Amino acid sequence: MKEFVYEKPGGVEVIKRIEKDMPKSEPRKVIVKASFGSVNHVDIWGRMDLPGQPFPRVFGSDLSGYIDDPSDSIFKKGDKVVLYPMKFCGFCKNCLAGYENSCFYRAIYGVHVDGFFAEYVSVEAKNVLKLPENVSLEYAAALPVAYTTAYHGLINRSKSEPGSTLLILGGSGGAGVAALQIAKAVGLRVITTTSYDWKAEMLKKLGADEVLKPDDKLLENIFKLTDNNGVDAVFDALGGSYTSLALKAVRKGGRVINMAMTTGSEIQLNLRQIYANNLDLQGVYLGTRKDLSDLLNMVSQGKIKPLIDSVFPIDDVDKAQLRMEKRNHIGKILLKF
Secondary structure (H helix, E strand, O other), rough: EEEEEEOOOOHHEEEEEEEEOOOOOOOOOEEEEEEEOOOHHHHHHOOOOOOOOOOOOOOEEEEEEEEEEOOOOOOOOOOOEEEEEEEOOOHHHHHHHOOHHHHOEEEEEEOEOOOOOEEEEEHHHHHHHEEEOOHHHHHHHHHHHHHHHHHHHHHHHHHOOOEEEEEOOOOOOOOHHHHHHHHHHHOOEEEEOOOOOOHHHHHHHHHOOEEEEEOOOHHHHHHHHHOOEEEEEEEOOOOHHHOOOHHHEEEEEEEEEEEEEEEOOOOOHHHHHHHOOOEEEEEEEOHHHHHHHHHHHHHHHOOOOOEEEEEEEEHHHHHHHHHOOOOOHHHHHHEOO
């Protein structure tokens, strides 16, 4: 079978297709035949020489497919499934509370350990979720990283109430689009951002109430749209200076939900601004298995329809990643095995 690895840190030239023996059946593990994967920014960061990332390494965190060998699990051969992308112990305090994304021994598949981009994947059965009959493998592959992170931040952590106003920073990326769709599905007013006019039109079609450019008038425009009160919550998919802006854009008693450092990992922080305004600054690192299960149900019920930008054959994964790097997309970029 073929699998795809990062041979060493670098650009897309370090992506290598290699031939490997089929995985063997093991207790408590299942073998999944890959159908669709999807590209995330974490795949691109995963090519960099960052601490905790081994090389060479099979990459890829999002995968859907069919059960090929169920071993001793509850699954049956041929079941349609999606993989939860966080490796977790299952017995620490956080895992037992249902927060696998805060596991004391966590690791993201494809980043800290070998990932899922192979024709056949051997994975622990606890990382496998069966799809509802009416959820496609394409839609399922779009969910695990971007949509699960957005769901966890907005629904699980922030507990945003219907009618409240959400600002999305980084609105046309995978997580930003996911946040928009989830927010509208639960009745939020959404102000989102993008630098591109054609992406702004798409965001409006997806239900955005207002679309702003992330320019030097962004903060001023946010206050104009909120009667000078600020927004109830910010979903920050950018980081860096935008997180500092988010803390200024949120109303007293509001929340900033950060899930990325796309534009930088360092911010200027004024503690008086946080405690005097009763602000919550929340970090979100992926989501839980229940979040992913809830998302599958939302898709099954027609409450959200993941936005698919394009589909590349897996052998063109380098082209798919370049499309994301150049920001030529909106929504999820899929890979077909």
